[in-house]
Amino acid sequence: MATVSLVLVSHSLQLAEGVRELASQMTQGKVKIAVAGGTADGRLGTDANAILGAIEGVRGPEGVLILVDLGSAVLSTQMAIEQLGDGQGRVLLSNAPFVEGAVIAAVEASIESDLDAVAAAALGAQQMEKVSP
Secondary structure, three states: OOOOEEEEEEOOHHHHHHHHHHHHHHOOOOOOEEEEEOOOOOOOOOOHHHHHHHHHHHOOOOOEEEEEOOOHHHHHHHHHHHHOOOOOOOEEEOOOOHHHHHHHHHHHHHOOOOHHHHHHHHHHHHHOOOOOO
C-alpha cells in the first residue's frame, strides 16, 4: 500500500518524535513519518540538511507533506526543498497546526487519500475547536 508520507520539522527533536509517535499510533504505523528536529549539534533549532535527509528518506510516488512547529522552521524547510533533486512525488509544505495537523494528515494518508486531500485535511485542523465557548 503506497501512501502519502509525512515529515515533521520541529525545533525540538523530542517534540517531533513525540508527535510522530502519536500519529503513528493513530494509524497503526501505516504511514511513513520522518522527523527532523533540533540542530546538528543537538541544540534547539532546525537544520536544512536534516530536513532534506528526512524528505529523501520517505519520498515516494504519492508525495510528501511537511508540517512545521514554528514559523522559523519554514525557512529551513524551504531551503531543503530547494535542494531536492528531481525525484518521485511532489513535496508540499503545510500551514497546518503541528500536532493536530500531523495526526489528521496521517489518518487521511492511511486511508490512501492523495497528497492534495491529505494537505487539505491537515489544514482543516486550523478550524478545530478544542473547547466549546
